[in-house]
Structures are given as C-alpha cells and as structure tokens.
Amino acid sequence: MERNLKELIGQMTLEEKAGMCSGLDFWHLKGVERLGIPSVMVSDGPHGLRKQDEKGDHLGINDSIKAVCFPPAVLSACSFDRELMGQFGDAIGREAQANDLSVVLGPGVNIKRSPLCGRNFEYYSEDPYLAGETAASFINGVQSHHVGTSVKHFAGNNQEFNRMSSSSNIDERTLREIYLPAFETAVKKAQPYTVMCSYNRLNGVFSSENRWLLTDVLREEWGFQGYVMSDWGAVNERVPGLKAGLELEMPSSNGANDQEIIAAVKNGDLEESVLDQAVERILHIIFKYTDNREDAEFTLEKDHALAARIAEESMVLLKNENVLPLKEDEKIAFIGEFAAKPRYQGGGSSHINSFRVSSILEEVKDRPGITYVKGFSADSDLYDEVLAREAIDAAAKADKAVIFAGLPDSFESEGYDRTHMRLPQCQNRLIEEVLKVQPETIVVLHNGSPVEMPWLSRVKGILEAYLGGQAVGTALAGILFGKVNPSGKLAETMPYKLSDNPSHLCFGDAENVDYNEGIFVGYRYYEAKEMPVAFPFGFGLSYTTFSYSNLSIDKEKIQDTDTLTVTVDVTNTGNVEGKEIVQLYVSDLTHAARRPVKELKGYDKVSLKPGETKTITFTLDYRSFAWYNTDIHDWYAAAGDYEILIGASSQDIRLTGKVCLCTDKMLPLKIHMNTTLGELSADPRTKEYGQKFKKSLDDFFGVMDSDGKTDDADTADSDDMGAAIAASMPLRNVTTFGLYTKEELQEMIEKLNNL
Ligand code: BGC
Numbered sequence: 001m002e003r004n005l006k007e008l009i010g011q012m013t014l015e016e017k018a019g020m021c022s023g024l025d026f027w028h029l030k031g032v033e034r035l036g037i038p039s040v041m042v043s044d045g046p047h048g049l050r051k052q053d054e055k056g057d058h059l060g061i062n063d064s065i066k067a068v069c070f071p072p073a074v075l076s077a078c079s080f081d082r083e084l085m086g087q088f089g090d091a092i093g094r095e096a097q098a099n100d101l102s103v104v105l106g107p108g109v110n111i112k113r114s115p116l117c118g119r120n121f122e123y124y125s126e127d128p129y130l131a132g133e134t135a136a137s138f139i140n141g142v143q144s145h146h147v148g149t150s151v152k153h154f155a156g157n158n159q160e161f162n163r164m165s166s167s168s169n170i171d172e173r174t175l176r177e178i179y180l181p182a183f184e185t186a187v188k189k190a191q192p193y194t195v196m197c198s199y200n201r202l203n204g205v206f207s208s209e210n211r212w213l214l215t216d217v218l219r220e221e222w223g224f225q226g227y228v229m230s231d232w233g234a235v236n237e238r239v240p241g242l243k244a245g246l247e248l249e250m251p252s253s254n255g256a257n258d259q260e261i262i263a264a265v266k267n268g269d270l271e272e273s274v275l276d277q278a279v280e281r282i283l284h285i286i287f288k289y290t291d292n293r294e295d296a297e298f299t300l301e302k303d304h305a306l307a308a309r310i311a312e313e314s315m316v317l318l319k320n321e322n323v324l325p326l327k328e329d330e331k332i333a334f335i336g337e338f339a340a341k342p343r344y345q346g347g348g349s350s351h352i353n354s355f356r357v358s359s360i361l362e363e364v365k366d367r368p369g370i371t372y373v374k375g376f377s378a379d380s381d382l383y384d385e386v387l388a389r390e391a392i393d394a395a396a397k398a399d400k401a402v403i404f405a406g407l408p409d410s411f412e413s414e415g416y417d418r419t420h421m422r423l424p425q426c427q428n429r430l431i432e433e434v435l436k437v438q439p440e441t442i443v444v445l446h447n448g449s450p451v452e453m454p455w456l457s458r459v460k461g462i463l464e465a466y467l468g469g470q471a472v473g474t475a476l477a478g479i480l481f482g483k484v485n486p487s488g489k490l491a492e493t494m495p496y497k498l499s500d501n502p503s504h505l506c507f508g509d510a511e512n513v514d515y516n517e518g519i520f521v522g523y524r525y526y527e528a529k530e531m532p533v534a535f536p537f538g539f540g541l542s543y544t545t546f547s548y549s550n551l552s553i554d555k556e557k558i559q560d561t562d563t564l565t566v567t568v569d570v571t572n573t574g575n576v577e578g579k580e581i582v583q584l585y586v587s588d589l590t591h592a593a594r595r596p597v598k599e600l601k602g603y604d605k606v607s608l609k610p611g612e613t614k615t616i617t618f619t620l621d622y623r624s625f626a627w628y629n630t631d632i633h634d635w636y637a638a639a640g641d642y643e644i645l646i647g648a649s650s651q652d653i654r655l656t657g658k659v660c661l662c663t664d665k666m667l668p669l670k671i672h673m674n675t676t677l678g679e680l681s682a683d684p685r686t687k688e689y690g691q692k693f694k695k696s697l698d699d700f701f702g703v704m705d706s707d708g709k710t711d712d713a714d715t716a717d718s719d720d721m722g723a724a725i726a727a728s729m730p731l732r733n734v735t736t737f738g739l740y741t742k743e744e745l746q747e748m749i750e751k752l753n754n755l
Helices: 005-010 014-020 073-079 082-098 128-143 172-179 181-190 211-221 238-244 256-266 272-290 300-312 385-397 425-437 472-480 523-528 677-682 687-701 712-727 731-736 742-753
Strands: 148-154 167-169 194-197 227-230 316-320 332-335 370-373 400-406 441-446 461-464 512-514 546-553 557-559 564-572 578-588 599-608 613-620 627-629 634-636 640-649 652-662
Touching (some): 014 256, 014 272, 073 082, 073 300, 082 128, 128 181, 194 211, 227 272, 238 256, 370 385, 385 425, 441 472, 461 472, 546 578, 546 652, 564 578, 564 599, 578 613, 599 613, 687 712
Parallel strands (some): 167 512, 194 227, 332 370, 400 441
Antiparallel strands (some): 316 461, 546 564, 564 613
C-alpha cells in the first residue's frame, strides 16, 4: 500500500509530531489514533524474544514471555555460515511477527576489542568482515518477515564500564577499518529497519548527538533508509540529538523531551522540517511493518531444534588428542555443575525466559557408563574439598573424565566488565587434581569470552561451547558422542593471557578510552607482533580432515574497477562426513602503508562426504585490497602486488597466490620544505626529483665512508649508508649545502604539487 506520509504529517499537530520522536513507555512507540497511526512495540533481542508484557526494564530483571533462547552471538558467529544465520534470522522474524513485534533489538556488531568486555557474548567477532557478513545474513532473515532489526550499538561501545558517559577515542582510520565496517556491511547488504546508537561518546561527542556518525556516514555515505533509535536512556540533549539524526528516543522521557522539541520549534532553534523528516522516517518503518503483517507460524519445539542445530554447527573443538568422540562402551565421569545446570546465555537486556533448557546430563541419562559428580558449584569460586574428592575418585575409576567448566553468571554481564580473564580458581584447581589421576581428561567450556587455560597442554581435549543457547545439552551430546561432527571455528583469537591483548594498557578507563592499538585488534595485532596465542582466529578442529588444492585466481592483473574470482578445491580426506570453513585472507605487498600482516576478506562453509571434493568460489573487489587513507578520507589501495592466502585458520595457510592491482588512483602530493628525499624517491611521480637531489648531495660530499673518507674497498657499504642518511634529509637541508636556492626549491615544490 502506497502511503502519502507527507500528507499525513501535514495533518499532525506539533505536539503529535514531537511525541512520535520518543517512546510511549518502555517498549512501545506512540501512535496517533485519530490519524490511524498505530502504536507498535519493539523488543530485545537478539538471540530470542524478551517481550515484556508486564513491567518493562532494560536490564533483564523483570519477567518476559516464554521464548526460545538461541545461541548468543559469541557462539553463532563461530558457524561462519551465512545460510544458517539467515535461517536463525528467519525464525526470529517469524516469532516476532507472531508476537506482534515491529522491531527486534539487535544484532550487536561491536568489535571484541578486549576479552574483558562484559558484553562480548552478545557480539560476533574481533574481525569486522566476519561480524558484518554474519549480521547481514541474520538481518535479511529477520526482515524477510517484514519485522525490523536494530543493528547496535552504533558505535565504539566496546566496554561496559562507564558505558553511558565514557568517550571512545578512536582515530579516523581505525574507525573506518575496524569499528565501523560491520555496521556498514549490515546497512549496505541488509538495510536494517533501524540502527541503535550507543550510550558512549565517540571522540568526545555522544553517539546520540553525533551528526557525523548518524547522518554524514550512516545516511549520506552508506544510504541508510530507516530510523535511528537511542539505546535505552542514551539521550543526552534531545534537540541537538534530533538535529544530528537521532529520530527516536527510547524509552519514554515522560514527555519532558517532547516539550523541549516543541519549545525549540516555537523559539526557532529547531526547524520544523527537521522534525517532519524524523517523523516521516519513523512512520515509514511503522507502516512497513503494519502494512505487511503476515500469519507467521512457528512452534517453540521447532525453534528449539533449530537452536540445537545452530549450536552444533558453531561449537569449536579446540583440542583433541584421540579422546573424542566418546565411545558407547567407555566409562566416563562427567564432572562440574554446568553439566546439570548449563550456563547458556548472558545477563542483561538479552536475557531470555527460555521455555526449556536441555542439559547434557538429561541428554545422556539413558546412556550406560556415565557417572555424574558435581565437583564444584557453577556459581561459586570456593574449592569444596568434599565435592572435589568425589570428583577425583570418579575420574580415577573412569576411562575418561569430562569436566564441564565455565564462567559463573556474575563473572560477565551487560553493564560491567570482567576484572580478569581467569576461570574461577576452584575450577582450575579441580582440573589439575583430576589430571593427576586421569590423563584422559576433556574440558568443555561455557563462557562468553576467552579464558586463560593454565592446563591447556595437559588435558587431552577441549571443546569450546561458549554460551550455547537453551539447547546446549543436545548440541554437546551430539558432538561429544560423535553424532555431530564439530565444524565451528573461532571468531576471535584466544590469547594465552590477558596482558597479551593489544588493548591491555588502554582498556577500561573511566572518562577517556584511547584506542591506542589502532587497527591492530585481535589477530591483526598478534600476527604483527609474532606473538604466540593459545588458539588463533579462525581455528577449529573436526573429526575428519580436509585437504586444499587447485587454487586458481582468474586474473594476474586487475584494474581497480575489476572483480577478481578466486577458486579453490577442498576435499574431505577422512572417514566421516564433515564441514570445513575455508578462509581467504589478503596481504598487502606494496608496503604503501602500515597494515596488518593479512586480513580476512572471504570465507565459506562447505559440507563434504568422505572423499568428496567441492570447489569454493570467492569474489574480491577493490575494497578487498584497500585501507582507509585519512588524507583523502576514502579507501585506497596502492598499485602493486597483493597476496591471496587460503587457510583453514588465520595461522594454517594452505595455499597462496598473487595478483597485481593496476590503478591510476594516486594520493594527492603534499610536498613541502620538510618532505624528505626518501619520501620523494618512494613516489613514482617524484622519484626522479628525489634521486636528483640525492645525486647532488653525493656529488657534494663524495661517497663517504664511516670515517668520513672515500674508500674504494667498501663503496657498496658507504653507498648504502649515504642513501639511508639522505633518505631522512628534508628538502630544506638541500639549501643548507648551497646546492639550490630557497627560491629554486620553492618553485620546484610548487611544480610537484601541481603534478
Ligand atoms: C541495551 C540494549 C537493549 C536495550 C533495551 C540497553 O541497556 O544496551 O542493547 O536493546 O537496553 O533493553
């Protein structure tokens, strides 16, 4: 149905228009009954519905409807599976339609900067490409049911401490390369109905009143067409916010901010057209939902089964020295309260009232040979001698021990950050004690973010279950007993210890959080530093093996307007069916800028029967090679060679190839008296001049030796020295030696800058 929104807005009073720009209550937008504008509801999200019928809150305190808790983002991102994320979104969209929700608040695409962020479990990855692709697939799935999403928290919300007031100070290049692209991809590939601005300030300006962010970048550059809503209580000053591009304030301000908008229009501080435009954007999305209602069908049971499948496809097998899968006839000791009471979701606004939870214990109750001992409490850090003794005895008597370890709820949540990266000490100690009597020990982890693993080299198996959603037990049983072949890979690096993390010295500050590590986040840092890590980005084992062959790159040279097609064959070389995640990284060999060793630019997941081979195809374009240049405020890739790396993880590169990028795009010349001869020589446009100046210097000094004399015997040496010294010499110094006059130089500089 075509609606004439402008005409409708023309019939609204100033009060009605101002009213549309904030919530009616905690979860509803206002409607205008006399004009047929309905009041619609929004709700958390994102890995299930937290629809509150009664008393609302944004911290997950009061009750919500019974729903399905799908795996939180920390786990589902490890599926590296666009199609699966689409099915996940499709289920959420259906559930939302059936529950009359116009927008589901999510997904959260903030980058995992530090393992300490209390809300990492709600975010996808340390890598913006993976986070963006995963989000876009999810959003397209939800919105295929004409239910909106709210991609959040835009932007720079990477810690929980002081999240409502601190300033994330991020330089332009880092923002563009690391913290914004997931949002950009979501907007460009999936056009979310709404975007939720973050609580924090970005470079000093609240996101809720940051015009650059909400209008210049989001709308004008990326083409966002929906409305921006505030995070719950993120509005600082309402009128500047509205002017900056924040259409909807949530929740209700009890009328206070509506009055400010009305007063600002009346006193001329706010043009009414700005208000009209905001209202139009909100109405557009309201009607997009209400004009397209569908009879969406869903059953909790079916979605529970999907939640199990997503968990199965995402859990990451980190270590397996011939201990998994478990065998039917083995005697196995299950240790740890998480086996009975799994931790499967995080705390805060995403907390779902699950209609059912499957624990591993319940799943294996009919299996002979399994004994369960509590060993430790899931929510405490106390080493209980009696519980521990029982566990050690059970482990000693069994063929294998599986310890279900993890972080208690209180260790990580929305609203605050972790203070360390350790498991509770009681669990680490128990693992050590069990290892003394049972070498065949496997640890299953339930956590929203990496933990230090002091026992890593001594246990035989590690399964990273992260937070598995309500069907966690089904997925664990499937993987542990081999009914399901694990196929998830890490969406983040697991460092050995917290202090290895690049943000370690500048995370968690109160007022100003300076992102000093810049673009070197996650594997981009560990690789550049050649720092060993516990488990690298993109890593995950399978019960089968895969080989890679026949890398083919369709062109040796590409123009900057071309796309490049890369294909590779993957073969299942083991005995069981399995899925492999194939990753494509690009490495810049031009050395035109300081860049990460390599960056993820493509991935695909493929299912293979034993012996089967499939060809995977990737498409790259100019952006795949580019970095963000702050002189031109745009993406830029220098002409030259780039390496294409195909890997099973970021550190397990199986095949490499090369492509040469041809481009006429050049960065503008900015030559001045302090430009060095080295800089002149490095640029093809000015190379000739750099060399000419250097030659003049050589002629002036003669080729010098370290003792200041010329010496034929080591001319090569002194040539290198002379070149190195000359490279750092600014142009102005050429005048010092009387080689050129200042006027001559200035004339040359002018000529060069106009090239
Ligand atoms: C969270 C949002 C959430 C909102 C509504 C806020 O505290 O940051 O992610 O959608 O509450 O519950």
